[in-house]
Amino acid sequence: MKPGHIALALLTTALWGFNFVMIRIGLESGLPPLLMAALRFMVVAIPALWLPRPKIPLGRMLAIGMFLFVGQFALLFTGMAAGMPPGLASVTQQSQAFLTALFAAAMLRERPGARSVAGMAIAFAGLALIGTTAGTAGMTSLGLTLCLAAAASWAFGNVLLRGAGSSPGGPLAFMSWLGIVPILPLLALSLLIEGPAEITHALAGLNLNGIAAILYVALLATSVGYGIWGFLMARYPATTVAPFALLVPITGALSAHLVTGESFGPIRLAGMGLILAGLGVTALRWPPRKAAA
Template identity: 35%
Template sequence: MSFKHCLLAASVAIMWGLNFLAIDLSLAQFPPFLLVAMRFALLAIPALLFVPKPDVRLRWIIGYGLGFGLLQFLFLYWAMDAGMPAGLASLVLQASGPFTVLLGMTFLREKVRGSQMVFLLVAMAGLAVVGWQRFDSHASILPFLLTLAGAFGWAIGNICNREAHTTEPIKLTMWMSVVPPVPMFLLSLAVEGPDRIGDSFHGLATPTGLWAIAGLIYTVVVATIIGSGVWSWLMSRNPAGVVAPFSMLVPVVGMSAAFVVFGERVSIGELCGAVLVIIGVLGAGLKAAKGARIAAAEVVVPMGAEVEDSLKAG
């Protein structure tokens, strides 16, 4: 993975870290299942009308939409509506990184270098430190488990994204968004009910309503179209287990932003954990890049030797 790709992955982490604040603002106005349906409906309609289908197999579009779109955000929004703080949610959701590595090793037979695994464990240790500092009585076990389920959905989406091998990441992101709206609208009607759905559209001109709309726009345009588009582009050009760990930078951004905007306190222990996350993610990325260069050199050298031998024989 090149340095340029590392910077792009880090920029996506910033977009997604701030997205947790946008989600929190939107949930103050809309119920969670309806909000997920609205988020993807705003993408699905223009996708069907104006965006040509990407040149990938339909099963990978559906798989990406089910994993990254439906499962991840169904459980994440549900968890945050049930009381999961934005900062802590941004942390727990990053379990998608290890989940993706495990799924990649299991189903795609991707290899992880020992030194890369060490740095990945350092990053996980940092997450554990931050989680230990943040986990308190305000976050019950149910929101925690729901967020963890969302992380597994994200990992499934990563694998389907990787297998799509798309050269059209924006198109893939738009068409992935066609999958969640209908089942989420039906789920919202069944669970949240028409009354709660109707009440959520009252007071949109109030500060709470305006911030909710702004959060929804940020989620759709910045976090989904731009962020997921860049993420898809990276996943199509690098092993899933190399790109996915960069998602562990998201809680660093999310908790820092939550401190500034919502006043969530950050302790010395949390700062130490954040440093470990940064070291682990960057170290894993650099080790993976070194491994890719070595592998490329090993391919070039034998091929060069074969050409030289054939010339001599001629």
Template identity: 35%
Template sequence: MLKFSLLFIAMESNASAGIVSLLLQAQVIFTILLSVLLLKETMDRFQVVGISIATFGFSLFFINSSGSTTILGAVLILFAALFWSFSNLIMKRLQNVNLLHFIVWVSLVPPLPLFTLSYFIETDSPLTLLLNTTTQSWLSIAYVGYISTLIAFAIWGWLLKNHKAAAVTPFALLIPIVGIIGSALLLNEQLMRMEAIGGGFILCGLTVSVTGARISKIFSKPRADVLP
């Protein structure tokens, strides 16, 4: 609830959607740091190197970002990312809980406070707004509510519960890549060179982080004696 509240307030007047989608991925760094500090998780050298490469690639997206943000907007988004990392840790610590059921019940909490926030910040005529909502908007809401929230967060929580945060959260850095590729294919937006380079660094970093230790073990295995 706090994550989306801060996020939507920032998007209202303090930050563009492009900057929001980038800054929000600071949750990757927050989650890994909190997991190391609070849950005593460890990272191997390949995860450290891979995450560093992916984070560098992620930073390149800011070079071509056409959006802007105020200091207040940046602070709100970073706090939203921090609250997302807290929710990651909560899901990670859940034991013997069906995460899909958990997300469903948790989703009953935000509507009333968010409705109140929307009433004072966005519109004092919510019924008129709902009646004028288009079919496309309702379909978008359904997608965000059922697919990207219920199903996606349940899967995300299951991954966090069964694997180290350093192995799971870096995949969130793929979000800008998916967004850029999707906008290029569906909206005919042009893919910038620096965005392509940044995406390449992210993919390389994720490959090193996820497969580096396994590949190292393969090459470090002693060769079997060759029979004459």
């Protein structure tokens, strides 16, 4: 990858890491998870009023929106509301990197090279090491299950993004139009599961924390973050881009520690080191070995 594109990928991981803290703040402000997800995409879709529609078949756009946005965030927000702390939620979501590689190999015939496999194995060991600390952080089995299902939906959405092409209006236009897709499905799920009374109560009591959370997860985490992600996915193999998301547990854990007081000790730090090492093996260009004289 080009150095500038690596920098964009790193920015995305920072935005996504802090995203988990903002989701927790929004949920604690009284927003039901499915309603919060729907409000997120109402804000995301606003620029579609003046930006050109991406040149993507409608069926593919609907499929990407359903997996990348509806499936992922309905499950993630509900999982966090069911007892998944933000730092650990950021860890579980990164199983999408390995699921993306599996789905890409099956659907796109993208066979990862030996270095990619080695790097992902190192990173997976770090992710697994961090996961061993889950029992000490109040994580529920329901929250874990829902968050892992969200990661699977994200991974399938990643594969659908490959080859989707570019938007004449750039990444912002792509994300804005894509953000239209989840609004009605998420609102329908909110009405069905959370009910009109809870929705009305949440909207009537919406405070500054809830508004700030919605704006962050909509504008920075989605419009900017997923705009960059879609830009990179359209230009590089999924197995090259997806491992960058393994940095999200680091930014997510640090953010959760600083803002919510969620703790992590030497085991998590060792796991983060392995994740960084695996990412370096997978994504960075190494100088070619000189041939023997």
